[in-house]
Amino acid sequence: SLLPPPFYCTNLLGERMNGAGAGGGVLGAGSSYQRFVHSALELTRLRTALTPHPSQEKFRFIQPNDDTTVLNALSYSAPKIRMLRSLTVEKKNSVQVLDFAAFAEPEYDLPIFCANAFTTPAQSIVVLDLNPLYDITVDTDYKDKYYRDLMPLVQKYSELLPWGGKITSESLRFFSPIVIWTIFEPTECNHDVLFSALMDYYKVWLQLTDQAIEENDAAKIVRNGEAQHRYLTWRTEKDPGYPLLKKLIGESQAKDLVSEFLFEGVNSLGSKSFLDYFPEYARDDGTVNKKRSMIGKSYETRPWDATGQFNAG
Ligand code: BLA
Numbered sequence: 001s002l003l004p005p006p007f008y009c010t011n012l013l014g015e016r017m018n019g020a021g022a023g024g025g026v027l028g029a030g031s032s033y034q035r036f037v038h039s040a041l042e043l044t045r046l047r048t049a050l051t052p053h054p055s056q057e058k059f060r061f062i063q064p065n066d067d068t069t070v071l072n073a074l075s076y077s078a079p080k081i082r083m084l085r086s087l088t089v090e091k092k093n094s095v096q097v098l099d100f101a102a103f104a105e106p107e108y109d110l111p112i113f114c115a116n117a118f119t120t121p122a123q124s125i126v127v128l129d130l131n132p133l134y135d136i137t138v139d140t141d142y143k144d145k146y147y148r149d150l151m152p153l154v155q156k157y158s159e160l161l162p163w164g165g166k167i168t169s170e171s172l173r174f175f176s177p178i179v180i181w182t183i184f185e186p187t188e189c190n191h192d193v194l195f196s197a198l199m200d201y202y203k204v205w206l207q208l209t210d211q212a213i214e215e216n217d218a219a220k221i222v223r224n225g226e227a228q229h230r231y232l233t234w235r236t237e238k239d240p241g242y243p244l245l246k247k248l249i250g251e252s253q254a255k256d257l258v259s260e261f262l263f264e265g266v267n268s269l270g271s272k273s274f275l276d277y278f279p280e281y282a283r284d285d286g287t288v289n290k291k292r293s294m295i296g297k298s299y300e301t302r303p304w305d306a307t308g309q310f311n312a313g
Pocket of ligand 1: 089097098099114116125127166167170172175235242297
């Protein structure tokens, strides 16, 4: 089985504690993001050969305006893997960020590995998922192919990493039924649970990648490429991390980082524009509405059941 036994935080008496009450005030977060990046890369190297991605050269040593902040950017490719990249941001006793993603070559319809965490001394905002390439509310074959056997992951983590509450509605289109969307107090214990979840999800992604069989149908390869492009186009335009990156490295470098590193492929995997994919964001003058969401926030609770069936209220 893919799944080790459930993970619990306990106090000194060995009593189980829930996510919210566990620990208190410890911010061991930044080091754990580096630890995850290191562990994930080690695990990947055991299975395949990583080659530095051309984007690494430009962004490896990117310097923030503020010299108390450390940015770390790594990117690779490998057989079957178009791009695997990681960005961490660390400002002591302030902000800790993880943005780790892996994209398969378009010859594979593999989900996109997506691990995002934004931590301040007050809270950690986390999205961890294998983002589906196709709309799983419609494409049940895709849903069954990748998610049916993974549903136990939700059960494993739903208690300690509970649903984070209302979310930008549009984001749901990019999430799978196993998504971990959570906001928690940044205690050491909670970050241990997060680390365990990050590793579990990444191992699953690596395993799916190992098993993936190359597509030979040219039309399907094009379709996979366009599905990734749509995803990259969305995140390039609407990622919640952008304002902070802009503040850290300035607008022009932030734009480059987003389109040539974080969401590399946005200028090469397809030619449609943001408004071609998401016309509801068009303003009367033809420009893109700057609002992140047109619909607003919704989904107070997890909108999938234990079988992965979508049933929002
Ligand atoms: C907040 N980040 C959020 C939220 C989500 C995500 C869902 C909550 C706000 C909301 O409902 O939109 C993450 N949203 C995602 C992801 C996808 C998505 C991963 O649609 C994928 C499809 N976060 C980062 C990075 C930074 C960051 C790299 O991943 C900074 C460099 C910051 N995220 C950040 C901040 C907030 C946030 C500051 C809170 C402020 C806000 O909501 O705008």
